[in-house]
Amino acid sequence: MELFLMTLTTGIMVGGIYALVALGWVLIYKCSGVLNLAMGELTLIGAYVTISFYSWGVPFVLSIVCTLIVGIILGILVERIFLDRLIGEPILAIIMVTVGISYFLKGIIEFIWGTDIRVFTPPIFSLKPFSIGFLKISTVYFWSFVLAIVLFLVFVAFFKYTRWGLSMQATADDETAALSLGVSARFVYAASWAIAFMSAGVGGALLGNINGVTISVGYLGLLVLPAVVLGGLNSVPGAIVGGLLIGVLQNFAGTYLDAYFPGGVKDVFPFAFMAVFLLFMPYGLWGWVKIERM
Amino acid sequence: MTRVWLPCGDYHQNYAEDQGWWQTRVIQGKMIFLLVLVFILFPLFLSGYWLSVANMIGYTALGALGVQILIGYAGLITLGHAAFIAVGAYASTVLILYFPWPHFLVAWGLAYPISIIIAAIVAGLWSVLFGLPSARIKGFYLILSTMAAQFITVDFILTQYVSQIGGRGQAFSLPPGTIKIGPWLIDSDRKIYFLMITLLTLAVIVTANLLRTRVGRAWVAIRDNDVAAETLGINIVWYKLLNFFVAGFIGGIAGAFWVSNCAALSPEHFPWFWSLWLVGVILIGGAGIDGVIFGSIFMVGVMELIQIGVISISDVYPELMIKFLYIKESVFGLAICAFLIYEPRGLSYRWWQIKNYFNLWPFSY
Numbered sequence: 001m002e003l004f005l006m007t008l009t010t011g012i013m014v015g016g017i018y019a020l021v022a023l024g025w026v027l028i029y030k031c032s033g034v035l036n037l038a039m040g041e042l043t044l045i046g047a048y049v050t051i052s053f054y055s056w057g058v059p060f061v062l063s064i065v066c067t068l069i070v071g072i073i074l075g076i077l078v079e080r081i082f083l084d085r086l087i088g089e090p091i092l093a094i095i096m097v098t099v100g101i102s103y104f105l106k107g108i109i110e111f112i113w114g115t116d117i118r119v120f121t122p123p124i125f126s127l128k129p130f131s132i133g134f135l136k137i138s139t140v141y142f143w144s145f146v147l148a149i150v151l152f153l154v155f156v157a158f159f160k161y162t163r164w165g166l167s168m169q170a171t172a173d174d175e176t177a178a179l180s181l182g183v184s185a186r187f188v189y190a191a192s193w194a195i196a197f198m199s200a201g202v203g204g205a206l207l208g209n210i211n212g213v214t215i216s217v218g219y220l221g222l223l224v225l226p227a228v229v230l231g232g233l234n235s236v237p238g239a240i241v242g243g244l245l246i247g248v249l250q251n252f253a254g255t256y257l258d259a260y261f262p263g264g265v266k267d268v269f270p271f272a273f274m275a276v277f278l279l280f281m282p283y284g285l286w287g288w289v290k291i292e293r294m
Numbered sequence: 295m296t297r298v299w300l301p302c303g304d305y306h307q308n309y310a311e312d313q314g315w316w317q318t319r320v321i322q323g324k325m326i327f328l329l330v331l332v333f334i335l336f337p338l339f340l341s342g343y344w345l346s347v348a349n350m351i352g353y354t355a356l357g358a359l360g361v362q363i364l365i366g367y368a369g370l371i372t373l374g375h376a377a378f379i380a381v382g383a384y385a386s387t388v389l390i391l392y393f394p395w396p397h398f399l400v401a402w403g404l405a406y407p408i409s410i411i412i413a414a415i416v417a418g419l420w421s422v423l424f425g426l427p428s429a430r431i432k433g434f435y436l437i438l439s440t441m442a443a444q445f446i447t448v449d450f451i452l453t454q455y456v457s458q459i460g461g462r463g464q465a466f467s468l469p470p471g472t473i474k475i476g477p478w479l480i481d482s483d484r485k486i487y488f489l490m491i492t493l494l495t496l497a498v499i500v501t502a503n504l505l506r507t508r509v510g511r512a513w514v515a516i517r518d519n520d521v522a523a524e525t526l527g528i529n530i531v532w533y534k535l536l537n538f539f540v541a542g543f544i545g546g547i548a549g550a551f552w553v554s555n556c557a558a559l560s561p562e563h564f565p566w567f568w569s570l571w572l573v574g575v576i577l578i579g580g581a582g583i584d585g586v587i588f589g590s591i592f593m594v595g596v597m598e599l600i601q602i603g604v605i606s607i608s609d610v611y612p613e614l615m616i617k618f619l620y621i622k623e624s625v626f627g628l629a630i631c632a633f634l635i636y637e638p639r640g641l642s643y644r645w646w647q648i649k650n651y652f653n654l655w656p657f658s659y
Contacts, residue, residue, distance in 0.1 A: 035434045037373075085635050091433060092371050093634050096577055099373075099570050100630030107624025111617055229438055261454075268450040275427065275442035282431040 005135060007255045008248060013141040014210075015247020016148040021203035022227045022239035023155060024196030030172035030234050031192040034083060035095050038102035039200055043221030045105060046071065046201025047208035048113050051120060060124045064147075067201045075197035079190045087189075110215065119212040144206040151202055152240075155195065164191060219267070223250070226274040232287025241285065246270050313506075332491055337484050345483040347598055349555055352490035355590040356548035357568075358575040359497055360541035362586050366576060367505060368537040369517035370428055371437050373569050374444035377424075378417045378542040380564035381447060382549025384456050385413035387466050387559050390473070392459065403474040406554070414546035420447070421542025422535050429531045432520070444566050453561045465560035473554045480554045493551055497544055502583055504540070513537055567623070574630045580640020588641040596629070597622060 021043060028036050049070050053063035082097055125139040159165035170178040171188040179185055200221060207220050227246040231238025253269035283289050306312040316322040336348065357379050364370045389409040399405055424443035428436055457465070473480040480486055504510055512533045515523040524530050553559060571593070579589020600621065608615045637644065 035437075082631055082635070089634075089638070092365065092577075093638060095371070095434075095437065096573060097631055097634050100574075100627040100634070102627065103567075103570070103623045104627030104631065107620045107622070107627065110620040111624070225438055225441070229435060233434065261450075264450055264454065268445045271442040271445045275424070275439045275446070278427050278431050278435055278439055282435060 002134060003255065007251045009135060009137060010141060011248030011251035012244055013137070013145040013247070014251065015244035016145040016152075017203050017206050017243075018224055018227050018247050019240045019243025020148040020152050021200050021221060021224045022231070022243045023152060023236065024199035024203075025224055025228050026231075026234065026236055026239045027168075027199075028192050028196045029228075030236075031168055032083070032087070032189045033094075034098065035091065035233075036098045036196070037095055037225075038098045038105065039196075039224050040218035040221035041102040041105040041109070042071075042197055042200035043204030043207065044109055044215065044218040045074065045197075046204030047213045047217045048109055048204075049201065050205035051118055051208060051213050052113075054120055054124075060120075064202060064205060067205055068198045071197035071201040072194040075194035076190045078197075079193040083193070084186065084189065106215075106218065115215055117212045117214045120209060124209060140210050144209060148203070148206060151199065155199065156236075168192060223270055226270040229274055229284055230277060232284030234288055235284075235286035238284060238286040249273055315502075329495075332495075337487055342483045345487045347594060349483065349486050349490050351590045351594045352487075352494045353548060353552055353555070354572070354575060354594055355586050356490075356494055356497060356551060357545060358572045358579070358586045358590055359501060359583070360544040360548070361572045362576045362583065363501065363505075363513075363544070364537060364541045365573065366581055366585070367510065367517060368513040368534060369520075370425070370432075370534060370537060371573075372440040372541070373437055373566075373573060374424070374440035374442070374447075375541070375545055375572050376564040376566065376568040377444045377447035378421045378545035379549040379552070379568070380452055380561065381420045381542075382413040382417040382546030383553050383559055383563070384452055384466075384549075385416040385546070386410060386550035386553050387468065388456070388459060389413065390468070390553075391466065400474075403476040403478070406473050406475055406480075410547060410550040413550040414543045417546025417549065418539040418543035421538045421545065425535050425538030428534045428538070441566075444569055448561050448564050448566075452564075457561065465558045467558040468553065468556075470557075486555050489554060490551060493547060497547060498583055498587075501540075501544070505583075509533070509536065571626065574626060576640075577630060578633045578640055580642035580644075582642055584645065585640055585642035588645065592641060593626075593629075596625070600625060 021039060024042075025036055025039055028034050046067050050060075050063045050067045053066045054060060058066065078101060082101055083094075086094055086097055125143050129136045129138045130142075131137070159169055167178065167183040168188050168191060170181065170183055171185055175185060178188075204217055204221060207217050211217075223246055224243070227242035228239055229242070230245055231240070231242030250266055250270055254266035257265045257269065300306075300318065304318070306317075311317070316325055337345065340348070357375065360378070361372060361375050364372045364375070386406075386409040389412060390405055393405075393409075395405050399408070424440060427439040431439065460466070470481060471479060475489065478485060480489060505513070512523070512528045515526065515528055516530050516533060520530055549564075552563070556563070575589035575593050576585060577589070578592055579585035579587070601618065604614050604618055604621065614621070633640065
């Protein structure tokens with residue numbers, strides 16, 4: 001029972017980070033209809049930029065802020081250079097452009113930073129776990145979760161209460177109507193990419209805190225895809241639930257299934273679960289069911 | 295798009311002529327010259343290095359052919375085709391190394407050819423297994439389930455379980471002399487080239503003809519509008535699964551061929567990158583089977599050119615040699631983006647335009 005609860009809490013904490021990254025993904029999809037496969041590399045960039053600033057002596061919170069700024073710039077650049085010209089193209093073209101971007105970025109990251117594992121030195125969070133009742137929670141997980149939730153709330157508040165956020169919601173809901181009301185769609189696209197880069201970047205920084213920064217952080221960023229599929233592609237609450245679910249499932253698989261399937265079951269389980277899940281619920285939990293007419 | 299421009303005053307008189315592949319004398323001559331070129335002149339005059347490049351092109355083209363059948367002809371976008379190539383390669387290797395072959399089969403050199411066929415069938419069935427979701431889902435959801443195929447097959451099943459067969463750990467090593475077809479031992483680039491070009495030619499002929507049968511037309515109908523195709527009485531689930539089978543079958547052949555080219559087989563030969571690479575090949579190549587060939591030549595050729603360039607400046611900046619893989623990834627990404635933005639219909643469309651221009655040259659209308 002204790003093991004069960006520990007796994008559950010760890011899963012929820014990691015899931016919080018996935019949910020944050022998933023939010024960025026869903027945002028791009030809702031606003032501009034782009035299905036983004038570059039999420040893994042966006043998290044990688046975040047992780048490496050943060051660790052670079054940190055190793056230059058910038059305090060951790062400030063390096064996160066710097067990551068956010070780099071994220072905004074990169075997001076706008078990527079949108080302007082690549083995606084802006086492909087609005088209205090078929091789905092394969094857009095997906096493959098994001099794949100192209102991801103490999104372009106990945107190559108550059110590896111070229112600059114190499115493939116060695118890097119850790120945050122000195123460590124930001126103490127290595128000693130603290131306990132609530134009988135639950136032992138690792139400090140890194142806890143603070144990452146808290147930071148992820150705070151940022152998540154900031155983003156949600158941005159959508160609900162600011163002018164820019166509302167114009168993004170309007171575009172996501174009905175692009176033509178939003179355009180006729182004077183909302184600049186191009187601004188919204190750029191903003192959605194900037195926010196996605198920011199959320200993925202912070203997610204990457206937090207994930208890098210847990211296991212150290214390597215190229216495999218990009219793989220963790222890719223786990224956001226099962227998360228958004230479980231939740232439904234165009235649902236923000238779905239992204240949260242999907243992210244948490246993937247975190248929990250991944251940790252349960254690591255704890256309980258590893259005895260039966262030794263090896264990397266933790267890494268592939270989210271994808272395997274997703275493939276089976278799609279057979280029964282093709283549109284995820286809250287995704288819009290597409291009605292097709294000829 | 296007319297496939298063939300006939301000379302003035304030349305008409306078809308029956309259906310067979312109208313459907314023929316080589317409709318005029320000029321085309322016939324060109325194609326025979328092409329066959330002579332690839333079957334006789336290349337192996338005679340090219341050096342070992344260029345033949346190994348040609349083998350790489352052939353392997354890429356075989357893999358991309360399966361992807362083209364899925365994406366280009368049935369609209370089923372796949373980002374996990376390397377998984378099926380890997381299944382083919384592993385099935386073939388395990389059969390060669392551990393199956394108790396009767397002695398006369400080994401003596402006659404039939405073990406490898408038989409294993410190619412079995413590997414292709416196994417890969418096809420494996421592909422159908424992961425194609426099953428396509429009965430209910432399409433678009434992005436289908437893409438994700440093919441990605442799941444990649445991670446489950448290569449990163450989990452092959453790495454963790456299949457590699458343990460024989461207790462050697464990570465890689466299967468193929469001792470020299472195991473790959474044998476009939477009386478020939480496949481041990482040099484030239485022999486591998488002959489195997490490659492034979493398999494590729496067969497695969498292209500079979501695919502091209504399959505695509506103009508009832509099956510191929512059903513696939514194209516599903517690609518263009520699956521709802522309309524269903525109202526026309528096409529059983530779309532059956533045809534989609536058949537499409538997955540054929541694509542996986544060709545992928546399996548590609549994998550089983552690749553076994554002959556490498557001394558040791560490990561899961562690192564089939565990363566997710568390779569799946570994306572194959573999709574990139576058909577995006578750059580463009581529509582149709584000629585798109586597959588153009589794309590493979592372009593991608594492999596560009597990478598070789600970059601490698602030559604990097605080697606030549608490596609005296610000045612030796613670090614570039616170590617980081618070549620990263621340059622390759624970046625160039626791949628940039629090439630895909632550039633092609634989708636500036637040349638979205640690919641090289642085969644450009645080739646078609648050039649041909650048309652010279653058809654009337656120098657007296658255009």
